[in-house]
Amino acid sequence: MVIYCGTIIAQDQLENPGFEEWENIGVSATDTIREPVEWSSLKTSDAPELSTFAPVVCKRSSEAHSGDYSMKLTNVSSLLVANGIATNGRIHPDLNTALAYTFTDTDNEEWHTSFTSRPDSIVGWYMYAPQGGDSLQVKVNLHRGYGKQPDDNWEENWIGVAEFKAGDYTGGEWVRFSVPVTYLSDADPEFVLVVMSSGNAYAAVANSVAHFDDLEMIYNSTYAGVKYEKAAGYIALNGPRTLWIRDMDIADFDHIRVFNVTGKQVWESRIDSERINISQASLPQGIYIVTLNGSKKIFTQKVLLR
Numbered sequence: 136m137v138i139y140c141g142t143i144i145a146q147d148q149l150e151n152p153g154f155e156e157w158e159n160i161g162v163s164a165t166d167t168i169r170e171p172v173e174w175s176s177l178k179t180s181d182a183p184e185l186s187t188f189a190p191v192v193c194k195r196s197s198e199a200h201s202g203d204y205s206m207k208l209t210n211v212s213s214l215l216v217a218n219g220i221a222t223n224g225r226i227h228p229d230l231n232t233a234l235a236y237t238f239t240d241t242d243n244e245e246w247h248t249s250f251t252s253r254p255d256s257i258v259g260w261y262m263y264a265p266q267g268g269d270s271l272q273v274k275v276n277l278h279r280g281y282g283k284q285p286d287d288n289w290e291e292n293w294i295g296v297a298e299f300k301a302g303d304y305t306g307g308e309w310v311r312f313s314v315p316v317t318y319l320s321d322a323d324p325e326f327v328l329v330v331m332s333s334g335n336a337y338a339a340v341a342n343s344v345a346h347f348d349d350l351e352m353i354y355n356s357t358y359a360g361v362k363y364e365k366a367a368g369y370i371a372l373n374g375p376r377t378l379w380i381r382d383m384d385i386a387d388f389d390h391i392r393v394f395n396v397t398g399k400q401v402w403e404s405r406i407d408s409e410r411i412n413i414s415q416a417s418l419p420q421g422i423y424i425v426t427l428n429g430s431k432k433i434f435t436q437k438v439l440l441r
Contacts, residue, residue, distance in 0.1 A: 200348035208333035212341035219333030250327035254352035270302035277324035376414035
């Protein structure tokens, strides 16, 4: 339970966010590929016995939103449909795709991105040509210590999360996306793990193609980049679907937003009373992150809906 106040801190950005810098990487005695600097894909996974046979799903493209290049991800059909994927961490592949994941290697600078700021959101540009019912994805995990996606066993390390999905064909035009970061803790992060893909995780469809360019962390609120401290108030449940704002002046807040644990906003409303009925949101049982938003304060708390 927290409000924003305190001292301004640095505002970090991702490394090589416009995908202008690329490097040649020898993945075998006869195979050299090109990947964006500070990013990796299937060919540079932590399982060389699989990487050798993995298709190239990440390429440099001259179809850029700005600058000279963008990153092009493609779902490729081989033994399975290989998801077009890139990360600023490292990929752990598996022939059983349910066991595959991306991770932050905290002991190796080549496979992690240090990040100690708390951005409001991540924005970027994409161009998409999906097949079937496919959808591209962008996932952000600000965390301390070891970070892994997907894996709920390490959720205690998560500081903030954001997720964006899109399944519409953009007709060769660049489209801007923006997604807020939902904070699960008042701690400062140590790392950021970003995963981008041209397909819908384990249900990716062959030949879906996504271009990404110009990623940026945004710190545009009046309280951007400042640290949290504990607040006296809290949110209580008053019945199964009524949230009760306790020991806080509701005049400090104008909107309530509810997010699931992946960072997706699932409900929003204006605040007119200290008791807020959220039954119309039709949310299933589970853990949610509730934020009370005002012009000078923001309050965040986990809530278990039963």
